[in-house]
Amino acid sequence: MTIADGPALPKLIGERVKRREDPRLIQGQATYVDDIKLPGMLHLAFKRSDIAHGVITRIDTSAAAAMDGVELVITGTELADHLGPMPIGTPFPAPDHFSVATDKVRYVGEPVAVVVAEDRYIARDAADAIEVEYDELPAVVDPEAAMEADSATLHEGFERNIAVESYWGGTGVNPETAQPEDDSAVDAAFAEADVVVSQRMLNQRLAPNAMEPRGVVAQYEPGREYLTVWSATQNPHILRTLVAAMMGLGEHQVRAVAPEVGGGFGCKINIYGEEYVAAALSRLVKAPVKWIEDRTEAFLTTTHGRDLLGYIDLAAKSDGTITGLKARIIADIGAYEVLLTAMIPTLTGLMMNGVYRLPVVRHELTEVFTNKTPTDAYRGAGRPEGLYFLERAVDMVARELDMDPAEIRRKNFVPADEFPFATQSGLVYDSGNYEPCLDKALEVADWQGLLAERDAARAEGRIVGVGLSFYVEVCGLGPSAVVPTGGWEHSGVTVERGGKVTATTGASPHGQGNETTFAQMLADHFSIPLEDITILHGDTGVVKQGIGTFGSRSQAVGGAALISAAGKAGDKMKQFAAAMMTDQEVSPEDLVFEDGRIQVEGAPEVSKTFAEVADYAYVPVPLPPGMEPGVSEEAFFEPENNTYPFGCHISMVEVDRDTGETKLLKLIAVDDCGNVINPLIVDGQVHGGLAQGIGQAMFEEVVYDEDGQPVTASFMDYVMPRAADLPVFELDRTVTPTPINPLGAKGVGEAGTIGSTPCVVNAAVDALAPFGVTHIEMPLRPERMWRIINEGEGGQS
């Protein structure tokens, strides 16, 4: 197909387009960090603490240093001459945190020394040969006990292990000080309620477990005073900024590359000590160095997610009108604050308005240090916790009032005509239309049929339950006012000679498929074939500016930047085209892109091909007055608000009376993420999110013993969902575009994890309600379920 023939090009936005990144991935031709080899490259291994809490009294590196093939062994104290404490990205106070511990260790897995060696086997052997002695201190494991006066403390200057104390939000709270000023509305709502449910709930600690562990290759070239860092990261531009600062370099001296990245889910947002150490040691040993995390290290040192304890009170009238919510939230953030640690739990309270017109919401957040791996974002990051607490509590009210879980939600929805809607927590929901989404979910699931099926199963003595949840979440992070790194995104669009297009984006995909969706958008914009477009990303040497990929922002912010840059490039193409058609007295405003041509709207005979115009742009003889040659434009997009996708999930579970095992029989998800660029990719995002949300509900939990020893540090002990654990998901959607960006797309990366968790637990509680339970803690372990069934632990689970 050649453009000059002018065949009609199909519109691609909204189409199921196969991914352009796949051919390399299905043939083993992609390059992940561990696939990078540089001449003279050395390997790092870390000696890590095997105790949770203690003072380092002695480190003996002599045996390691004497081994053949070992280049350098360095301790935390020695490294501190080269690397200061690590930066964080939140405004909260934080203790010093060195890449490698200098005096005290605070969690199992914290690095205490580093080896540089010829190959990774030798590096590992040498690390094992390092001897470390500690004065052990009592481990702080329980976040509530951690706040008692008699608890051991992790950090000087953080009394009772409190990192963030009583950070309030909602009704009657001064947002400037985050302190309550007026309790009257909250008190009245609860005093006048007909029912109040109160429940302590744990949103347990999870390990993100991207299948590719972390890894970094760093190469400092002394002659150029230039550092290149390849890392399995979600945000190479942030990596560049921070690694430059840590190394005392300018951003102009650092190139950060995220090559193929094997999943992130939030745990590859943080810039880790190993990345700084690799950069510093490359400079020190004057050779490129590589470090690749193994899975055990990943369990011990890659940031964990969630771990929020909630004390939730929900007030309602007897007709089901919800009148108020109170939440006291305690976040167990682990041993240190890393990049976004302290910020993530703040999203929980912010989102606890849910989809409801709650007149009163009041939340209090306290964050606590314990001797565990630091927490940070994990898919959903703050929202799954808030929506879990809320959607569980709403279900409890429904049960108390004997109302249908769908109907209590419908009764309390923010009505469609009240958007934009300002919540009690100070957010402004951009757009929403909840009732049609609920109706569609009820229809797809055949809700009445499900209830009948459940009742019939119960009549046969089976233990079956159905559950429903309705979530709203926040996507498209920025704006800059709320994202410490800046909340914009950047894109560049170059029309090359011959009419091909190269575009760059600061969004840095690691499975999201931007090479496909962004090309779809440009193909439609310029009306050129998909094959004529290349999308480049993940390299600060190629992508001039960027923030990165997190908070479901690729389309809503990155896509909007792309369209903006494409608009500028398109305008210039039209100016060149008009200049080529001066004899026909064409002005740029009359022109449109149509099937590989730039033509007068409605008059294809007055046209130039896209390729001809591009060629002219690079040899512009004569140069149109006031124009520069070439077509290479860029744009920053700063969103004025976030986007608020929503959805309804429904599930059915069966619990085995004899084994306590829960089987998920059905999962229906009707999500609304605004306009959809590629339904295949959106479905994939939802599926993946569902599996993780179901994983939290049913299987996953990071567990520490009373000494702070992790007991779930491998896939043998940490249960990840496998194919046979999951049913066929039934998906559908409604479409409520956002007015916040020109695409109308809201973001979908995290949706699945948010709705599915409460939905599945609600179903499990429904299943066991006949045994007297009103709440069951996650995960739905067989033992836990069996006890409720067989030992009547109703309500005590």
Place this chain on the structure above:
Amino acid sequence: MSEPVPITINVNGRKRSAMVEPRLLLVHFLRESLNLTGTHVGCDTSQCGACTVLLDGSSAKSCTVFAVQADGSEVQTIEGLADGDELHPLQDGFWEEHGLQCGYCTPGMIMSAVNLLEENPAPSEAEIREGISGNLCRCTGYQHIVNAIQHAAERMAQS
């Protein structure tokens, strides 16, 4: 460390001889010595399947096999699956049905599926889910992977 030993392994139809340390894992031999980096490492307890290859025709986790144990064997990796420019039906199925996102689990997943379809050319959905339960994928929720394998099974049945 013990003395290197000589091995010869037929990898993707090519004889490869080398002197290796006895403790060298097959996956590292493939990745480091032969630069066949399509086979990935996702764990250290042989639980994830990212490293799956075909060893004498059956799927094997190459992180649990020493290179010396594979001496004299035939190994097929993801790089050897396509027939020249023609993708294997499973590769095609994964592409067609969006059976991958980040792609990290994909080579191992595809190699397991090759073995699965060889043993059971027309598996049910439940048999597929059971058959790939040694392989973890964190991205896809498996549904599109199941579709991909069904797609391939149908195509292979036709040809």
